[in-house]
Amino acid sequence: MTPDLILFFALALLAVAAAAAMLASRNAVYSALFLVLNLVTVAILYLLLNAAFIAMVQVTVYAGAIMVLFLFVIMLLGAQQEARGPDLRWQRPVSLVLAAALLGLMAYALFAGGRGPLLADAALLEGFGSPQSIGRALFSGYLIPFEAVSVLLLAAMVGAIVLARDEPKEKR
Amino acid sequence: MNIPTSYVVVLSAILFTLGVIGVLTRRNAIIAFMSVELMLNASNLAFIAYARGLQQVSGHIFVFFVIAVAAAEVAVGLALIVTIFKTKHSIDVDQVSGLKG
Numbered sequence: 001m002t003p004d005l006i007l008f009f010a011l012a013l014l015a016v017a018a019a020a021a022m023l024a025s026r027n028a029v030y031s032a033l034f035l036v037l038n039l040v041t042v043a044i045l046y047l048l049l050n051a052a053f054i055a056m057v058q059v060t061v062y063a064g065a066i067m068v069l070f071l072f073v074i075m076l077l078g079a080q081q082e083a084r085g086p087d088l089r090w091q092r093p094v095s096l097v098l099a100a101a102l103l104g105l106m107a108y109a110l111f112a113g114g115r116g117p118l119l120a121d122a123a124l125l126e127g128f129g130s131p132q133s134i135g136r137a138l139f140s141g142y143l144i145p146f147e148a149v150s151v152l153l154l155a156a157m158v159g160a161i162v163l164a165r166d167e168p169k170e171k172r
Numbered sequence: 173m174n175i176p177t178s179y180v181v182v183l184s185a186i187l188f189t190l191g192v193i194g195v196l197t198r199r200n201a202i203i204a205f206m207s208v209e210l211m212l213n214a215s216n217l218a219f220i221a222y223a224r225g226l227q228q229v230s231g232h233i234f235v236f237f238v239i240a241v242a243a244a245e246v247a248v249g250l251a252l253i254v255t256i257f258k259t260k261h262s263i264d265v266d267q268v269s270g271l272k273g
Contacts, residue, residue: 045180
């Protein structure tokens with residue numbers, strides 16, 4: 001049991017606990033904060049997995065911008081408390097069974113080939129995942145997808161403004 | 173720093189399953205939406221794990237694109253939720269049954 005593995009298991013436990021707490025809490029603000037905890041934990045895991053650039057993107061874009069947007073909308077709508085409706089009687093066990101089936105299927109797909117744990121060769125990982133290597137790959141092999149994503153973000157921005165603005169007054 | 177790729181992929185599968193449970197059981201539209209983000213995040217973790225195991229930087233590029241698309245999706249999705257709230261005064265997904273036959 002190396003220190004890396006101990007750190008990995010601690011972070012994994014924290015991530016799963018934060019995700020479960022997100023699902024269990026009744027208050028939407030607590031759910032959002034638990035999701036932030038989960039995202040930051042996963043960002044630390046990215047750092048352990050030689051993905052420093054992606055870890056920083058995760059913290060700034062996901063845990064920062066996206067979750068602020070979520071919290072802003074929750075507080076804007078005053079939707080902290082979930083309305084008490086008729087209870088989901090049979091849906092809840094069915095969903096747990098379906099989720100367990102999905103987990104089993106994924107485990108089968110991952111380990112049916114009989115491959116052992118894939119261990120990265122530490123000598124080859126020098127500089128892997130650094131901003132330089134990401135930038136070189138992004139602006140050489142993936143330039144057109146990169147530009148397409150910028151157009152997509154612009155379209156999403158325009159779409160969000162069109163959807164969320166007030167209805168214009170009737171033309172006279 | 174040598175963590176076996178399979179451990180990380182199992183963690184990613186567990187997080188993805190928790191996201192699926194959230195989408196299936198929660199009726200608050202915002203929490204269901206946050207569960208979708210959890211699933212995207214779990215798939216990103218698997219991408220990063222395999223990118224490291226196979227020494228392919230393409231995995232990192234894909235995660236970058238997934239995060240960018242998730243940002244766009246959240247902007248549009250939350251605008252939709254705000255619009256639904258304006259007309260229904262509720263974000264319970266059971267209330268949004270206007271297209272039910």
